[in-house]
Every structure is written in C-alpha cells, then in structure tokens.
Amino acid sequence: MAAEREGVVIIHPPSKMLERERMVPPLGPLQLAADLESDGYEKVRVIDVGGDKLDLEPLMEAQAILLSATTPQYLEAREICRAVLQERGKKGLEYPTLAVGGAHATYMGSLLLKDGWDYVCVGEGDLVVTPLVEGRVASGLVLGGQVGDLNTLPMPAYHRIDISQYRRSQEHKPTIPIMTSKGCPHDCSFCSNEVWGRRVRFYKPDYVVGLIKKITQLGVEQVVFYDDDALINPGERLQRICKGIEPLDVTWRCNTHVNTIVNPRAQNLGVLEMVRDAGCRHISLGIDGVDDESLSYLRKGTTVARCKEAVRLVKEAGSYVKVFLIYIPRRGDIYAQKMIDFVKDTDPDFVQVSVLIPMPGSDMYSHPGEYGLNFRKSEVDRFYYCGPKGVSGDIGMLDEEDHHAIDYLYRWLSDWRESKPEMPI
Numbered sequence: 001m002a003a004e005r006e007g008v009v010i011i012h013p014p015s016k017m018l019e020r021e022r023m024v025p026p027l028g029p030l031q032l033a034a035d036l037e038s039d040g041y042e043k044v045r046v047i048d049v050g051g052d053k054l055d056l057e058p059l060m061e062a063q064a065i066l067l068s069a070t071t072p073q074y075l076e077a078r079e080i081c082r083a084v085l086q087e088r089g090k091k092g093l094e095y096p097t098l099a100v101g102g103a104h105a106t107y108m109g110s111l112l113l114k115d116g117w118d119y120v121c122v123g124e125g126d127l128v129v130t131p132l133v134e135g136r137v138a139s140g141l142v143l144g145g146q147v148g149d150l151n152t153l154p155m156p157a158y159h160r161i162d163i164s165q166y167r168r169s170q171e172h173k174p175t176i177p178i179m180t181s182k183g184c185p186h187d188c189s190f191c192s193n194e195v196w197g198r199r200v201r202f203y204k205p206d207y208v209v210g211l212i213k214k215i216t217q218l219g220v221e222q223v224v225f226y227d228d229d230a231l232i233n234p235g236e237r238l239q240r241i242c243k244g245i246e247p248l249d250v251t252w253r254c255n256t257h258v259n260t261i262v263n264p265r266a267q268n269l270g271v272l273e274m275v276r277d278a279g280c281r282h283i284s285l286g287i288d289g290v291d292d293e294s295l296s297y298l299r300k301g302t303t304v305a306r307c308k309e310a311v312r313l314v315k316e317a318g319s320y321v322k323v324f325l326i327y328i329p330r331r332g333d334i335y336a337q338k339m340i341d342f343v344k345d346t347d348p349d350f351v352q353v354s355v356l357i358p359m360p361g362s363d364m365y366s367h368p369g370e371y372g373l374n375f376r377k378s379e380v381d382r383f384y385y386c387g388p389k390g391v392s393g394d395i396g397m398l399d400e401e402d403h404h405a406i407d408y409l410y411r412w413l414s415d416w417r418e419s420k421p422e423m424p425i
C-alpha cells in the first residue's frame with residue numbers, strides 16, 4: 001500500500017447550473033478515487049458538497065484535497081481553496097496539498113494559480129493524480145494529457161459514495177452516470193471540448209457491459225450515459241453493448257447529436273429501435289439553435305430541418321426526447337418567440353433553455369467581436385442561467401430587451417412544462 005498521511009479527500013463543489021443538487025453521483029471524483037485505489041490508496045473520501053456546509057476541520061489531516069470543477073462550479077471551488085489555505089496558515093501546516101482539475105482548470109490553466117492552488121491540473125487527471133498526491137511532480141501547472149486506452153482505467157469507485165442520497169427527481173430511483181466514450185468531434189462555437197478533445201475514444205463493449213453489471217450489483221437500475229454523443233458509432237460496437245445490457249434490465253438515457261440520428265446509416269441499422277429495446281428510455285438532443293442562421297452562428301453543423309426530423313424520429317421510435325435550446329443575446333422577443341414556435345412545432349417531452357455562455361477555450365470566448373458579443377471575459381464563471389434560478393452575474397452581455405425576452409420565454413416554458421408528463425429517467 002502507498003504511504004499515506006491521513007488519506008485523500010476529493011471534493012465535488014456545488015454547481016450553479018443545476019436546478020437541484022445530488023441528482024447523480026459525481027463521475028469525475030469517483031474515477032479519481034478509483035485511480036488512487038488502484039495505486040494502493042485505501043483512505044480515499046469523496047465529498048459531494050451539494051447544499052451542505054463543508055466541515056473543514058476533519059479534512060485538515062488529509063494528505064491532499066483535490067477539487068474537480070466545471071466553470072459554474074469554480075467560484076465555490078475557489079472559496080473552499082481559500083478556506084483550506086486559511087486553516088493551513090492558522091495551524092502552520094504545509095498540508096493538505098490543494099489541487100484543482102476538471103474542465104475549468106483545463107481552460108484557464110496557470111491563470112488559476114493566483115488563487116493559491118498548489119497544483120492546477122490541465123487535461124485528464126487519471127495518470128497524474130497519484131504522483132501529484134505524493135508530491136512527485138513540481139507544484140504549479142500539471143499537464144495531465146489524455147489517457148490513450150480508456151479500457152486500462154479502473155471502473156469508477158461508486159462504493160465510495162452513498163448512492164441512496166441521489167435522485168433525479170423525488171419519485172425516481174437512484175441513477176448512476178457512466179461514460180462509454182470520451183471526446184466530441186463537433187466544433188460548436190461556444191463550447192470548448194479541450195478536456196477530452198475532438199478525437200473520440202471508446203470504451204470496449206465488454207468494459208461498458210461489465211460496468212453496468214457492477215452498477216446493478218449495487219441495486220441500481222437506472223443509468224445515464226454522459227458521453228457527448230453516445231450513439232456516434234452506431235455499428236457493431238453499439239450493437240454489442242445493447243446486446244450485453246438488454247438482459248440486465250436497466251433503464252438508461254443518453255445524449256446524441258442531431259446528425260447522428262438522421263444519418264441514413266444509423267436509420268438503416270435501426271439504431272433508435274435497438275437502443276430502445278436495450279432499455280434506453282430517453283434521448284437528449286443538443287439542438288441549441290432554432291433556425292438555420294442561429295445554427296450556423298453556433299456552428300452546430302446541422303439545419304433546422306434535420307433538428308425537427310431528429311426529434312420526430314426519436315418520438316416515433318418510442319423514446320422520450322429532451323431538447324436543449326440556447327437563447328442568443330441581443331435577439332430579443334422575436335428570437336424568444338421563434339424558440340417557442342420550435343417547441344410547439346416539434347413537441348418534445350422536455351425542453352431545457354440556457355442563455356449562451358461562451359465557454360473559456362471556445363472560439364466565441366477567444367473572438368467575441370466576430371460573434372457580435374461584448375462581455376467581461378474574466379467574469380464568465382459568474383454567469384449562468386438555469387430554469388427557476390434565472391440569470392445571474394452581469395458580465396455585460398445581456399441588455400434590457402434580453403432580460404425581457406428571457407423572462408417571457410421562461411414563463412411560457414413553465415406553463416408548457418405543466419402540461420407534460422414527468423420523464424421516467
């Protein structure tokens with residue numbers, strides 16, 4: 001067993017983007033916990049802060065405190081960093097080592113070192129987490145890179161967290177997230193896929209089926225595929241996964257791209273019917289734009305006709321369909337009405353609307369002028385929009401007309417949602 005001070009604590013900060021905390025266990029921290037376990041660490045604690053107050057005192061004996069944060073989680077992560085640094089200062093300790101990784105650290109890199117972290121990890125943390133905890137790498141920026149063969153990774157340490165505290169809704173049973181691939185080949189102007197890159201790496205069917213078997217052994221019957229596009233490779237690999245999980249009697253949902261669904265090859269292979277028969281009850285589509293001009297602005301690489309066709313095909317196959325849409329600043333009520341018309345026209349089962357956030361690392365963030373945008377880049381982690389929480393953080397991107405349009409849109413959506421049955425997963 002590796003030498004340990006008092007173990008390693010991995011913290012998942014709350015996210016402002018979520019309507020509700022603790023819907024599913026945090027996959028990134030559970031993967032890091034598994035990486036450490038496989039290197040001989042037994043004292044690994046995963047804390048999903050959610051709405052709880054974090055009690056730092058018992059954590060100060062740890063060898064290292066690791067945080068994984070997306071952009072909407074970063075301000076909370078920084079608060080935790082400051083609190084630990086303060087405690088360290090008061091007690092005259094050099095430990096616990098403080099490290100941050102995840103999407104925001106990957107976009108921002110060494111800029112985050114000013115917040116006091118001992119380490120900022122860029123890219124995937126799997127290969128560097130143990131050397132970092134053991135102080136075998138120089139402090140500062142750590143380049144995690146990408147894992148070449150995902151199948152060499154241990155399965156996420158789901159046993160490190162109390163699964164029963166997670167519910168996607170009050171009525172639903174616990175649901176566990178998995179990934180069957182990493183990476184996204186698309187190039188949306190507002191998105192940065194720097195952590196996993198544009199090359200898609202796949203877990204083998206045996207790994208995926210084995211992982212889902214392990215999940216069912218925990219008594220969990222619902223799984224969320226977190227892949228950016230879980231159906232992107234609709235051939236033999238997906239067929240083997242579906243065949244392997246069909247007898248396990250799990251219910252699952254996944255994300256996919258419009259073009260994947262309308263692709264004639266996928267249709268010929270009967271992909272939607274195949275995944276439905278293997279337990280897929282819900283497919284989410286990142287449609288984002290509602291006319292050809294906005295789809296081009298967002299660089300979605302598709303057309304509104306294809307978007308409508310994709311929604312129709314999922315419904316026809318008998319799965320629930322959720323669509324993500326993005327309100328684009330400075331488009332006002334006219335665009336909000338177009339979004340409403342799109343929803344009326346396609347009649348999906350669920351709609352989630354966000355306000356455009358140019359993610360650090362995206363083309364839109366790097367060249368806002370080319371997109372007619374003007375905002376304070378350094379404050380982008382303060383800005384979010386999600387359902388009832390509304391818009392927060394004025395970064396200079398929205399004007400009065402935008403706020404009016406967003407309010408109008410959200411009020412309409414609230415009424416519309418009332419008329420819809422709840423999604424099963």
Ligand code: SF4
Nearest residue numbers: 184186187188191228
């Ligand atoms: S928004 Fe989705 S489809 Fe577009 S690049 Fe990002 S992950 Fe890929």
